[in-house]
Amino acid sequence: MERSQVLSDDALAELRERYRIERERRVRPDGVRQYLGTDAEFGYYAADPYAGETTEREPARDRVDVAVVGGGFGGILAGARLRRRGIEHIRVIEKGGDFGGTWYWNRYPGIHCDIDAHVYLPMLDETGYVPEWKYAPGEEIRRHAVRIAEKFDLYADALFSTAVTSLTWDDTSGAWIVTTDRGDEFRATYVITATGTLTEPKLPGIPGIETFKGHTFHTSRWDYGYTGGTPDGGLTGLADKRVGVVGTGATGVQVVPKLAEDAGHLYVFQRTPSSVDVRANRRTTARDVGADHHGWARERRDNFLRIVSGESVEEDLVADRWTSSAGLLEKLLPSFRRQGDRAAFEAAYEVADAVKMNEIRARVDALVTDPDTAEKLKPWYRYACKRPTFSDLYLQAFNRDNVTLVDTADTHGIERMTEHGVVVGDTEYRLDCLIFATGFSIGVSGIHSGRLPVHGRGGTRLQDTWAAQGPRTLHGFTSNGFPNLIQLGGVQSASSVNFTHVLDEHAVHAAELVAAAEAKGALIEPSREAEDAWLAVLAEDAPDHAWFHAECTPGYYNGEGRGRPNSPIAYPHGAFAFHRLLARWREESLEEILRPVRPVQ
Numbered sequence: 189m190e191r192s193q194v195l196s197d198d199a200l201a202e203l204r205e206r207y208r209i210e211r212e213r214r215v216r217p218d219g220v221r222q223y224l225g226t227d228a229e230f231g232y233y234a235a236d237p238y239a240g241e242t243t244e245r246e247p248a249r250d251r252v253d254v255a256v257v258g259g260g261f262g263g264i265l266a267g268a269r270l271r272r273r274g275i276e277h278i279r280v281i282e283k284g285g286d287f288g289g290t291w292y293w294n295r296y297p298g299i300h301c302d303i304d305a306h307v308y309l310p311m312l313d314e315t316g317y318v319p320e321w322k323y324a325p326g327e328e329i330r331r332h333a334v335r336i337a338e339k340f341d342l343y344a345d346a347l348f349s350t351a352v353t354s355l356t357w358d359d360t361s362g363a364w365i366v367t368t369d370r371g372d373e374f375r376a377t378y379v380i381t382a383t384g385t386l387t388e389p390k391l392p393g394i395p396g397i398e399t400f401k402g403h404t405f406h407t408s409r410w411d412y413g414y415t416g417g418t419p420d421g422g423l424t425g426l427a428d429k430r431v432g433v434v435g436t437g438a439t440g441v442q443v444v445p446k447l448a449e450d451a452g453h454l455y456v457f458q459r460t461p462s463s464v465d466v467r468a469n470r471r472t473t474a475r476d477v478g479a480d481h482h483g484w485a486r487e488r489r490d491n492f493l494r495i496v497s498g499e500s501v502e503e504d505l506v507a508d509r510w511t512s513s514a515g516l517l518e519k520l521l522p523s524f525r526r527q528g529d530r531a532a533f534e535a536a537y538e539v540a541d542a543v544k545m546n547e548i549r550a551r552v553d554a555l556v557t558d559p560d561t562a563e564k565l566k567p568w569y570r571y572a573c574k575r576p577t578f579s580d581l582y583l584q585a586f587n588r589d590n591v592t593l594v595d596t597a598d599t600h601g602i603e604r605m606t607e608h609g610v611v612v613g614d615t616e617y618r619l620d621c622l623i624f625a626t627g628f629s630i631g632v633s634g635i636h637s638g639r640l641p642v643h644g645r646g647g648t649r650l651q652d653t654w655a656a657q658g659p660r661t662l663h664g665f666t667s668n669g670f671p672n673l674i675q676l677g678g679v680q681s682a683s684s685v686n687f688t689h690v691l692d693e694h695a696v697h698a699a700e701l702v703a704a705a706e707a708k709g710a711l712i713e714p715s716r717e718a719e720d721a722w723l724a725v726l727a728e729d730a731p732d733h734a735w736f737h738a739e740c741t742p743g744y745y746n747g748e749g750r751g752r753p754n755s756p757i758a759y760p761h762g763a764f765a766f767h768r769l770l771a772r773w774r775e776e777s778l779e780e781i782l783r784p785v786r787p788v789q
C-alpha cells in the first residue's frame with residue numbers, strides 16, 4: 189500500500205514531532221536513579237503479606253540432586269521436567285511462602301494475565317486442565333502453579349520463605365554448596381536458577397515519600413486487611429477513603445477499574461498514559477480452544493509464539509490484539525529489522541505504527557466523555573514503546589464522578605509528598621491511602637546482578653568474570669568455569685511476550701542436560717570455544733533497534749529514555765527458532781558439553 193493512501197507525509201511529520209515533544213517532556217536527567225529499591229528503610233514495602241508467621245525449621249544440611257532457585261513458573265517447570273526425566277531429589281528454594289512467583293506476589297484487585305490463558309498456562313496437556321476464560325484471573329494462574337507443583341511432588345523438599353544467599357562450587361564433592369538466609373547449608377549436584385525478571389517492587393523517589401502519614405503499599409503486596417475484598421473486588425474498606433494510585437502501566441490499567449468501583453474518591457496520578465486496546469475477555473469452552481486431543485495446548489502455544497516471533501502461519505488460533513499487532517511487536521524482538529531494504533522497511537513500519545496508534549487514540553475519544561480527560565489519556569509514542577495494555581473497563585472508569593485523573597507529565601511525576609498527601613503543581617491532594625503501581629526494578633534478580641554471589645571453579649566469582657568480559661554462556665544456560673550450573677530465562681537465550689512458554693522450553697532443555705550428565709556420570713560445562721562460537725552466532729545478525737528505543741518515551745524498556753544498546757544479548761531470530769535450534773543441538777551436539785568428572789590424564 190502506498191503510504192500516501194493511508195497517511196500524508198505532513199501527518200506523519202506532525203506525529204513524529206509530537207512524539208519528540210512528548211518524549212522530551214518526560215525524560216529525566218536522573219534516569220533509572222529516580223527510583224527507590226524496596227530494601228533498607230523501605231523494606232516493609234516488599235514484606236510478604238500472604239505467608240503468615242514464619243515458622244522455625246531445622247536448617248538443611250543434606251545433599252540433593254538438584255537445587256532450583258526460585259519457585260515461580262520457571263522453577264516449577266524445571267522441577268516438573270526434571271521429575272519426568274527421573275530425577276529424584278529436587279529442592280526448590282523460594283522467597284515467597286508458596287509456589288507461584290509473580291502470581292504469588294501479585295494479587296491486586298482486577299489481576300488477570302493479558303496473554304490468552306490457553307497459551308499462557310503451561311502444562312495443560314500434562315495436567316488435563318482447561319481454563320474457562322480467554323484471559324485468566326491471577327488466582328486461577330496461581331492455583332495452576334500449585335497444581336503442577338503438587339502433581340510433580342515438588343512440595344516435599346521445598347524451602348519456602350527462604351532466600352538463597354550464595355552458591356559455591358566444591359570440586360572435592362562435585363557439588364554446589366547452597367547457603368540461605370535461614371541458616372541452610374546443603375549440597376546440590378546441580379543448580380538451576382530461575383530467579384525471574386520483574387521480582388523486586390520499586391518506588392518512585394518522591395521527595396518527602398517517608399513523611400506521608402496515610403496508608404501506603406505496593407500493588408505486588410496488596411493489603412486486603414486495609415482495603416477489604418478480594419482480587420475480584422468488594423474493597424469495602426475503601427468506601428469512605430480518598431485513595432491515590434501512582435502508575436498507569438499494565439498493573440495500573442487492571443487495578444484502577446476495581447478501585448474506582450469501591451473507593452470514596454480515586455485520584456489516578458499519571459505520568460505517561462498506556463496504549464489501552466480492546467480486551468474482549470469471554471468464557472470459553474474446550475471446543476472453542478480445540479482442547480479435544482492430546483497435544484492441543486502445545487499446538488496452540490506454538491502457533492502463538494510463531495506469530496509473535498514474526499513467523500508466518502496458516503491459521504491464527506488465538507486471534508487477539510497480540511497476534512493482530514504482531515508485526516508491530518517486532519521491535520521488541522532481537523530480530524527487529526534484520527532483513528531487506530532499511531529505508532523501505534522504516535517507511536512502511538512508520539505508517540503501520542501510526543495507523544495502529546491513531547486507532548488506540550480514537551478509542552480514548554470514543555470511550556471517555558470529558559474531552560480534556562480524554563486528551564490526557566492519549567498515548568503519544570509508537571506502539572510498544574511501552575508495554576501494550578488491554579482493557580474494556582479502564583478508560584470508562586474516568587467517566588465516574590468519584591475518579592479524578594491527575595496528569596503529572598509536566599512535573600516529571602508527583603513532585604513531592606507531605607504527611608497528608610501528594611503535591612502536583614499548586615495542588616495538594618489529601619489522601620487516606622496511596623497505592624504504588626510503580627513496577628519493578630530491572631536487572632536485580634538474575635545471578636549476574638551480584639545480589640546472589642556465585643563462586644565457580646577455583647573460587648572465580650561469576651559476577652566479576654561477567655563484569656570484566658561481558659556475559660559468556662552457551663545458549664544462555666551454562667558457562668565455562670561454573671560446572672552443573674544452569675540458568676533459566678537469562679541473557680543470550682531468546683524471550684517472548686509469552687514468557688511461560690519460553691520458561692517451559694528452557695526447563696525441558698535444563699532437564700535434558702541433567703539427565704544426560706547423570707547417564708554419563710559427567711559434569712555439564714561448555715568449553716570457552718563453545719561460548720565463543722555462541723557469542724559469534726549472537727553477533728552475526730545483531731539487532732538494530734537502539735534507534736527505536738532512543739526515540740521512545742522513557743520507561744523500563746529503554747533504560748528510562750537512555751536508549752538500549754545494540755549489544756548481542758539475545759538470539760537474533762526469535763524464540764521459536766531458538767527452541768528449534770536447542771532441540772537440534774540436543775540431538776546432535778549435547779555430548780560436547782559433558783565433561784568427565786575427573787579430567788582424563
Ligand code: NDP
Nearest residue numbers: 300301302392435436437438439459460575601602626627
Ligand atoms: P510499569 O513499570 O510498567 O509502570 C510503572 C508506572 O508507574 C508507569 O506508569 C510510570 O510512569 C509510573 N510512575 C513511576 N514513577 C512515577 C512518578 N514519580 N510519578 C508518577 N508516575 C510514576 O509497572 P507495572 O507494574 O504496571 O508493569 C510491569 C510489568 O509487569 C509489565 O510491563 C508487564 O510485563 C508485567 N505485567 C503483566 C501483566 C499481564 O497481564 N501479563 C499485568 C501487569 C503487569 P511512566 O510510564 O511515566 O514511567
